[in-house]
Amino acid sequence: MLRQRLPSASVAIGLHGKVADCIGDYHAVQASGARGFFKDLPDCWLVVMRAPSGRPFIFGLPVLSARHGGGLAFAPSALAITTLASLIIASFAARMMLNFMRRLKDATRRFAEDINAAPISADAPRDVSDTYDAFNAMQQRIRTMMLERNDMLAAISHDLQPPLTRLRLRAEAMPASIEQSKIIADVAAMERMVGDGLALAQSRESADDWAWLDLDSLLASIVEDAQEEGKAASLGRVDKVCVRVKPSALARCLQNLTDNALRYDGSALLECIHEERMVKIVIRDKGTGIPPDDLERMFLPFVRGEASRSRQTGGTGIGLTIARAQASTFGGSVALANTREGLAATVTLSGAVAPPNGLQNT
Numbered sequence: 001m002l003r004q005r006l007p008s009a010s011v012a013i014g015l016h017g018k019v020a021d022c023i024g025d026y027h028a029v030q031a032s033g034a035r036g037f038f039k040d041l042p043d044c045w046l047v048v049m050r051a052p053s054g055r056p057f058i059f060g061l062p063v064l065s066a067r068h069g070g071g072l073a074f075a076p077s078a079l080a081i082t083t084l085a086s087l088i089i090a091s092f093a094a095r096m097m098l099n100f101m102r103r104l105k106d107a108t109r110r111f112a113e114d115i116n117a118a119p120i121s122a123d124a125p126r127d128v129s130d131t132y133d134a135f136n137a138m139q140q141r142i143r144t145m146m147l148e149r150n151d152m153l154a155a156i157s158h159d160l161q162p163p164l165t166r167l168r169l170r171a172e173a174m175p176a177s178i179e180q181s182k183i184i185a186d187v188a189a190m191e192r193m194v195g196d197g198l199a200l201a202q203s204r205e206s207a208d209d210w211a212w213l214d215l216d217s218l219l220a221s222i223v224e225d226a227q228e229e230g231k232a233a234s235l236g237r238v239d240k241v242c243v244r245v246k247p248s249a250l251a252r253c254l255q256n257l258t259d260n261a262l263r264y265d266g267s268a269l270l271e272c273i274h275e276e277r278m279v280k281i282v283i284r285d286k287g288t289g290i291p292p293d294d295l296e297r298m299f300l301p302f303v304r305g306e307a308s309r310s311r312q313t314g315g316t317g318i319g320l321t322i323a324r325a326q327a328s329t330f331g332g333s334v335a336l337a338n339t340r341e342g343l344a345a346t347v348t349l350s351g352a353v354a355p356p357n358g359l360q361n362t
Contacts (some may be wrong), residue, residue, distance in 0.1 A: 002047065017046040022060035045309070100128045104135065115143050150201045158325050164191050173325035192331075193302075196318040200301060200325070208246035210330070214356060215281065216240050219270045220252060222258055233258065233265040236284075239274035241322070244352035245330040253326040253334070254281060256319045257345045261285035265342065281347040291337040298336060 002012045022044035045061045103120060110117035119136035122129045164187055171183040216238055226233035254270075261268035265285035273280045290298060297303055302317045323345075324334045333348045 006049065008127050012047055012049040015046045015048065017044040017060065022046075022062040026031075044065050045239075062094075085105070088290070093333060100124055100357060104131070107135065107139075111139050112328075112331070113291045115146060123267075130232075153197055154201035157194045157201065160194045161191070161315045196322075200318055201323055208248045210244055211247055212244050212354070213247045213250065214240075214244050215272050215279065218247075218254070219272060219281070222251075222254055224257065226262060226268065231262050233262065234267075234269055236271040239279075240356050241272065241274045241279055242354050242356050243279055243349050244354075245349065246333070249326040249329045250332070250347075253323045253347060254283070256323040256326075257283045257334070257347070260319045260323075261287075261343070261345070277350065277353050279349040279353055283347075284339065284341060284343070286342040289343045290336065292338065295336045295338075298333070 002014075006012055027085055036170050045063070046058055047056050048056065050056045079328070103124075107120045117139070119139060120132040122136075124132060149307060168184065168187045168191070171187060174180045174183075219235060219238060223233045223235050258268050258270065261283050262285075265287035267286055269284040271282045271284070273282065299320050301321045320334070320336075327334045327347055331349075331351050335346050335348070337344050337346065
């Protein structure tokens, strides 16, 4: 191509030369990093030609080698460094994002255990901070709605107590008759319902402090109290273990479940089973059980299983609701299940668990 463009008197001859003839010092080229970006150094061609004046001269033409597919390519060392850097950056970004998700998960769990849990701090990138703000707003709205509902229920129950008391006093002052007995019975039933409504409103929260509790002693105390009243309560398998809970809330939860079993069946068997970092407290009775489709519905306020439970026991259908509400204040759960012997109510504790002799090291 050079010969075609030059005058006929300017003859050009191309010779394959050395790299140093075209790009200078070979070691200087290596130090500059050029070696890391080429599979091989460019080919060097020395062109000898004569100018129109007749004076000869030589110049070098570095040409990228076509033997290596176009010349420019990453060497293995450069590719390895680039890949490693990409992995480090991706790992850092993934860990940062997982940390943000972990904070959201922990905040959700705290809110599930305690309605007054602190909000998430908004110390995060803008997009993540917007997510935290949305979660905090939702948490505050749910807290406000629950508190307003509980306050309304508590206010209604409290305000109904004085007129019901006056009605009972007036009914007792009436001449003795069948109608008087019916009125007094109805007023007594209304007083029980109002009292249960007030208890339900107060059960959503617990002012107890967290503390370690010996379950063996608690279950034994509940059984002894029931036996002193002439009721058929007993202990089954009881693994010795301590749990970190709100003691009064757990005691009331278990007491309600035990009273429920004694009221509807006349017997209650209490067990405590420790499995790894989980503790299950089971209250069993020997009744006819509850239809499977109604097991979860029994936890709704004022719902009773008419098909399997007698209405002559005087309950209002709120004991299970209060038991679950109390369990939720310390992160526990309550579930019902039919067994071969009858109905089993299980309280599951998955928080801090320790054997009695290891409590000092916890």
